[in-house]
Amino acid sequence: MESLLLAPNLFVWLGLFVGACLGSFLNVVVYRAPRDLSVIRPASRCPHCSARIPWSQNLPILGWLFLKGRAKCCGNKILPRYFLVELFTGLIFAWACYAFTQNQDLGMLLASCSFAWLMIGVVAVDTETMLIPDRFSLGGACLGFVLSLYFPSLHGVIHHPMGIEKILGAFQSLLGILIGSGLLYWIGALAGRAFRREALGEGDVKLLGCVGAFCGWKGAVFSIFGGAVFGCIFLFLLFLFQKIKPAQSSAQDNLAFGKEIPFGPYLALAGMGYFFGLREWIDPWFSWMHALGF
Ligand SMILES: [Zn+2]
Known part of the structure; x- marks a missing residue:
């Protein structure tokens, strides 16, 4: 009996360990994929001097702390991103293991971990390079679709009298991909016309397909507006702390406050917010859609 009681803690530590290791791999993907x-x-x-990094300095989470953020080979700074990606991936995996091993919800466990892994990667890679590699967006959309097919409960489809739960789960995921990408494409196209320059990248459109595949169409629609709000708050904070200055008249090439900022990280954060808890508050806002027959 006692060993069973200890099991939830065991899974949490296992989740933290696996998450931190996969976070370490994610750091490699974030650097190499673009x-x-x-x-x-x-x-x-080492990204600075190409020296091989021994495993002892490459331990997830701890490695960066032990080295105090400096490479041992050449003394150059190691980005805090390496530490943060490993930490947050580890923490979310630990939480998912805690939450979903108790009710043995394998679908939610796999979807939470893979969605978090993808979105943390997008935040890191788009912030650094202004690019979202297709491996994250298209690959993620395919993965979300397949998981929805096998685990329709991801979209709240538990039981259907005709036994077509899997088809309904896949349909919800497909609807999320199409509505998310389609809506953002049109917003980007119209904004591009209005401002006479590209307002949104193709990568953002594909990314929202991935968010829709995991979160359904409501999550995708929320992510557009939630992402815009997150982005504005961040810009305002930057502005407040004088990190950026308002655009000069000569600097019209730039989007916001004279600095081009990627939208992908905010879309990804809003998608994670929806997936990991905001859904309960957001979905009722869409209830008026039922009156229109959706
Ligand atoms: Zn080095």
Whole structure:
């Protein structure tokens, strides 16, 4: 009996460990994917001097802390991103293991972990490079669709009298992909016309397809507006702390306050917010849609 009582704690530690290791791998993908490098070979190297990094300095979460954010080989700074990605991936995996091993919801466990992994990666890679590699957006959309097919409960489809739960789950995911991408495409196209410059990247449109595949169409629609709000709050905070200055008249190339900022990280954060808890508050706002027959 006692060993069973200890099991939830065991799963939490296991989740933290696996999450931190996959977060470490995610750091490799974030660096190599936009540069079209293989994510498997070669083994970890210092991005500054290309020296091989021994495993002892490459421990997830702890490695960065032990080294105090400086590479041992050449003394250059290691981005805090390495630490943060491993920490947050580990924490979310630990939480998912705590929440979904008790009711043995394998679908939610897999979807939570994979969605968090993808979105944390998008936040990191788009912030650094202004790019969202297709491996995250298109690959993520396919994964979300397949998971929805096998685990229709991700979209609240538990039981259907005709036994077509899987088809309904896949349909909800497909609807999320199409409505999310379609709506953002049109907003981007109209904004592009209005401002006479590209307002949204193709990567953002594909990313929202991935969010829709996991969260359904309501989550995708929320992410557009939630992402815009998150982005505005962030810009306001930057402005408040004088990190950026309002655009000069000569600097018309730039979008916001004279600095081009990626939208992808805010879409990803809003998608995670919806998936990990805001859904309960957001979905009732869509209830008026039922009156129209949706
Ligand atoms: Zn180095």
